[in-house]
Amino acid sequence: MNASENQWKVLPDEFLEVQLLARRTFGLDIKAGKEALVTARLNRRMRAIGVNEVRQYLRFVRGDATGRELLHLVDALTTNFTSFRREAAHFELLKTTIVDELRCTSEIRIWSAGCSSGEEPYSVLFELIEELGVDSASRVKILASDICGKVLEQARRAVYPLEKLKEMPVGWRRFLERGSGEWAGHFRVSKVWRNLVDFQRINLMEPLGQSARFNVIFCRNVMIYFDRATQEDLVRRLAECLMPGGWLLIGHSEGLSGLNSGLNYIQPATYRSPGGNTGR
Ligand SMILES: C[S@@+](CC[C@H](N)C(=O)[O-])C[C@H]1O[C@@H](n2cnc3c(N)ncnc32)[C@H](O)[C@@H]1O
Known part of the structure; x- marks a missing residue:
């Protein structure tokens, strides 16, 4: 010692x-x-x-x-840094192209894999509700998972310091409650919205165990800490969890170039499963 x-x-x-x-x-x-x-x-x-x-x-x-x-x-x-609407290009894509494709589907299934303390899946939810309207809430299914129990607890509690409001559009404040008493200086995602996200502990190194397929998988800034062979294996298994035409969004500093993923490159950090629109 x-x-x-x-x-x-x-x-x-x-x-x-x-x-x-x-x-x-x-x-x-x-x-x-x-x-x-x-x-x-x-x-x-x-x-x-x-x-x-x-x-x-x-x-x-x-x-x-x-x-x-x-x-x-x-x-x-584990390194758990995250923020609301992090890497905004993906949220622009979500609220334009992806939402347009999914507007008429009966169920929209999104997975935030490596969700850390919840900012990513709540951003996805708020973006979808802003675009599709409150009435669409029942058809939005969001799975959010992480290996780290500590951040999952924070994500389920959904209490964040007020300075994080800077990360969000003002319109999102309707999804939040301002804290008082012991929670002064914080806000919380309102219960009705918290309840729409299913948080689970999932180790991406183990079989993913998803029976239903997803329209979009966010797996961002997770693989950056993995070696090449582990990244390739994970991308292949995530691709199997996508619907035909489903989207895989990775971190902008993570590249799949040279990896045999079976996915089509669309734009930086954005890949698609072959086979048409996610809504079909
Ligand atoms: C840097 S955070 C990224 C959070 C969010 N996706 C974002 O981009 O802002 C990476 C997260 O991946 C999780 N993670 C790392 N290895 C993992 C594994 N094998 N299975 C599941 N989650 C993992 C960490 O616990 C951490 O919360």
Whole structure:
């Protein structure tokens, strides 16, 4: 153990074990040189449970037959940055081309895979309701999933600091309630809208288990942390979850070029399953 100012530095063999665990469990490709990041993330969790050696912590993770500590380790290592209407080009596409195609369908199925604290799926919902009207709410089905339990809890609670209002069009305020008392300085997505999003814990490294197909899948800024082979496998499995003509939207800094996805490139970060409009 190397301890300085209460920081326990991860040693090379410990770093290797974390790298292997992260890759095997949730696809995360931790590159050499990220020792300081891993140290900081592990230290937070170790302090919380009163363990002060990385080696001892890893032994604890291995020995926990319930798998619960492994999930805490995943929570500690994931990067969860997100915002409302992040990468706005996709939301422009959604409210124009995609909505036009889906206007007359009986059900609109959208999956936000790697939804973090909920800003992405709520943005999708608000954009759809703005364009299609409140009466269309019953035909909008949104699945939002993440591997990280901590962010899923935040997403279900849907309480955000007021400064996040800057990320949204003013018209979206009708979907929100302003907090008071202990929630002063925050807003919350109103219950009627919260209830329209189905939040589930899904590890994208495991079989996706979706029986119905989706019109649109958002899987943005998730694969950026995966190696090439893992990305290719995930894109292939996500493509199988799309309806013919369904859309796959990925992060603008993630490219599928050179990957054998079976999807057609439409524009940056935007792919489509062959076979016609999503609404057919
Ligand atoms: C940077 S956030 C992106 C959130 C949102 N999609 C966006 O673009 O703003 C990446 C999310 O992917 C999740 N994630 C990482 N690996 C995952 C996996 N194997 N299965 C499911 N979710 C995963 C993380 O927990 C994190 O919340």
